[in-house]
Amino acid sequence: MEQGQETFQAEDFYRLADVALEIIVRFDRAGNILYGNRQAKEDLGYGEELTKISLFTLFPAELQQEEGAKEAFLDKVAEMGEGMMYRKNGTCFPVRMTAVVDGPYCLIFAINVAKRIETERKLVRMKEEMEETIKVRNEFVANVTHELRTPVNGIRGHVTNMLEAGATGEQKRTLEIITRCCENMSAIITNILDFSKLGAGKFTLEQKEFNFYQMVNHAVETNIMAINAKGLHIMVNIDKAIPEFLIGDELRLTQILNNLLSNAVKFTSVGYINIEVTKTVQFDDEIELFFVVSDTGIGISQEEKDKLFKSFSQVDASITRKYGGTGLGLAITKQLVELMHGSIHLDSEKGKGSSFSYSVRLHVAQDKKGENSVRGQFEFINQNQDMSKFENIGEIFHYGTPENVGELRSKMEKLVLCMEVGAWDRAETFSHNIKELLEEGPQELKKAAFRLEMNVRKEKYDKAMEQFSNLKGLFEENIGGI
Ligand code: ADP
Numbered sequence: 001m002e003q004g005q006e007t008f009q010a011e012d013f014y015r016l017a018d019v020a021l022e023i024i025v026r027f028d029r030a031g032n033i034l035y036g037n038r039q040a041k042e043d044l045g046y047g048e049e050l051t052k053i054s055l056f057t058l059f060p061a062e063l064q065q066e067e068g069a070k071e072a073f074l075d076k077v078a079e080m081g082e083g084m085m086y087r088k089n090g091t092c093f094p095v096r097m098t099a100v101v102d103g104p105y106c107l108i109f110a111i112n113v114a115k116r117i118e119t120e121r122k123l124v125r126m127k128e129e130m131e132e133t134i135k136v137r138n139e140f141v142a143n144v145t146h147e148l149r150t151p152v153n154g155i156r157g158h159v160t161n162m163l164e165a166g167a168t169g170e171q172k173r174t175l176e177i178i179t180r181c182c183e184n185m186s187a188i189i190t191n192i193l194d195f196s197k198l199g200a201g202k203f204t205l206e207q208k209e210f211n212f213y214q215m216v217n218h219a220v221e222t223n224i225m226a227i228n229a230k231g232l233h234i235m236v237n238i239d240k241a242i243p244e245f246l247i248g249d250e251l252r253l254t255q256i257l258n259n260l261l262s263n264a265v266k267f268t269s270v271g272y273i274n275i276e277v278t279k280t281v282q283f284d285d286e287i288e289l290f291f292v293v294s295d296t297g298i299g300i301s302q303e304e305k306d307k308l309f310k311s312f313s314q315v316d317a318s319i320t321r322k323y324g325g326t327g328l329g330l331a332i333t334k335q336l337v338e339l340m341h342g343s344i345h346l347d348s349e350k351g352k353g354s355s356f357s358y359s360v361r362l363h364v365a366q367d368k369k370g371e372n373s374v375r376g377q378f379e380f381i382n383q384n385q386d387m388s389k390f391e392n393i394g395e396i397f398h399y400g401t402p403e404n405v406g407e408l409r410s411k412m413e414k415l416v417l418c419m420e421v422g423a424w425d426r427a428e429t430f431s432h433n434i435k436e437l438l439e440e441g442p443q444e445l446k447k448a449a450f451r452l453e454m455n456v457r458k459e460k461y462d463k464a465m466e467q468f469s470n471l472k473g474l475f476e477e478n479i480g481g482i
Contacts, residue, residue, distance in 0.1 A: 023085070023095070023110040031055040031063075031073060043112055045088040055108075059083050074101045077108070085110060134200065141196040145189045152189070156182040191328045198335045205339055209365045210250035212242060216277065219257040226265045229426055231414045231433070233272040241279045242289065245365035252336050253360065257291065259329045260356045264295035270407060270433050271296030271353070271396060285364045288342075294355035296396070300348040308346065309334040333358075399440035405479055408437050412472060415456075419468070424459045431456040434471075445474055 017024045017037040023044070026035040036050035044050065044058065055077070056063045062083045063073055078101045084092045094117065097110035159178045167175050197203045220236060227234050257275075264273045274294045281288040300308065309330050337344045340360035348354035395401040411433045418427035435449040448471040455464040 021111075023108075023112065025050075025055070025058070025108045025110075027055050027106045027108070029074060029104075029106060033058075043087070043093070044085065049088075058085055060086055074106070077101060077106075082113075085112075138196050138200045138202075141192060145193045145196075148189050149186070152182050152185050156186075191332060194332050195328050198332065198339075203335075203339065205249040205252060207247055207363070208250065209245055209247050211244055212246045213238065213244055215250050215254055216257065216275070219254050219261055220275070222258055223261050223265050226262070227273065230265065230269065230429060231411060232265065232268055232270075234275075235272060236275045237277070239278040242277065243287070243364050246287065246362045247365050248340070248360075248362035252340075253362075256333050256336050256358070256360075257293070259333045260293040263329065264293055264297065264354070264356075267354070268295040268297030269429065270411075270436065280359065282364070285366060286361060287364050288359055288361050290357065290359045292355060292357045294353060296353040299350045299352050299354055300346065301350040305346055305348065309344070397437065397439060399438065400479065404437060408434060408475065411437065412468075412475075416468065419456070419461060419464055422461075424456065427456050427464075428453070442478060445471065445478060448474055 014035060014037070017035075020037060021039060022037075023040040024035075024037040025033055025040050027033050031054045033051050033053055033055060036044070036046070041047050041050055046053070056073075059080075062080055063076065077099045080097065080099060082094065082096050085095045086092045093112050093114040095110040096113050097108055099109075100107045156179060159175050159182070163172065163175050163179070194203075216236065216238065220234065224234070261273065261275070272295070274292070276292040276294075278290050279287060280290045334344050337358045337360060340362070342359035342361060344356065344358040346354065346356050395403040396407050398404055411430050415427055415430035415434065418424070418430060431449070431453040435446070435453050438445050438449045448467065452464065452467040452471050455467050458464075
């Protein structure tokens, strides 16, 4: 033996075999067992007596008729991929195995697959139980949401009657708040029902002809009050190559756009919201549209992005408190987009705004091909003429830039109007925007903006007006006629 060469004895092999998870059995060419590892003794229940029996006892079903056939059984063993191994007590278990039959080396390596089969059975049972639970849950959700909708509609109807009967002053304001609460509640109920239906795979899309431009217009119209109330700008740009009449589920398309648009409004206090729609592919009458809904709002960080599109997920609890919502909107939106054979994607940077893009596949209405007559009549379509104003949207927060000064003047104008009419909620938003826009400004202006916000918050008209004049004077003086 050369120096440094290691010897590997049978004892070394047995020691290693004892730590293996497989059953390892060594036997001679007549089938007599010479060795069984720890796992073999344990699983087969023989202990040390294992070396007193033959392989035929362990595999009676497969090898019994081979007994006495001298070495012919070795061929049989070599090709046995699976079999039933019998314990000392007569019970058996299925194994998957490999055998080595090579000169004096006759070995079987077997894995007890009974445990695996049991685990698989358990998994199937768990899956069935889960499906049953989901079914029961969906039925429950459908019933509960239905039961909730009825009283909400009842309250809303009565409140509408009271408003129409001529409620005034404080009473009118209270009734309007109740109406808004009912609308929110209805929206939440609808979301929960949709979510449950989507989860149960019971959601079918309609395939009906609709006017695409009208659909976009409706979604914008639904949000226009909130957009105006916050002093935001909206731009809508639709690729002229998109036919006017398409076939698809108009209601669900509106829902997708509306979800993204209302989020954009909700999470943006200064700047603009932009909707772009382009035609990416058309093959025969199948058309793919690509939507981008972007805003200059609070943005979403990378870690937060991973949580989005999952049900009930809002990026953090403080957002829920401040802005409300159930965190179901994006989860539903994603599933709807996927049902329309598309995908949704988010680009965003914390503090700089978000851009949600998605694609959907629709069909072109055959008999209306090329008819684009009434596109122009929709109010919001292709309203991007003042786009240049926002080319440097980042500049809006840099004190003294034309974008910053323009936005400050516009917010101040709106603030005064709101204070005049006593719309204190909106006034507070504007005074807060002004403070944000002055973030990089001189100390005295920042202080004035702070005092103004405090007084607006307290809804003190005289004090707030005084602070406003002070701030405006300081600002104009400082900016020097930009
Ligand atoms: P919700 O119905 O509560 O608004 P969504 O699923 O629509 O739930 O949105 C989940 C969360 O994603 C929101 O609570 C918000 O934190 C974040 N988010 C969605 N859209 C925007 C956006 N345009 N700008 C910033 N954050 C957003």
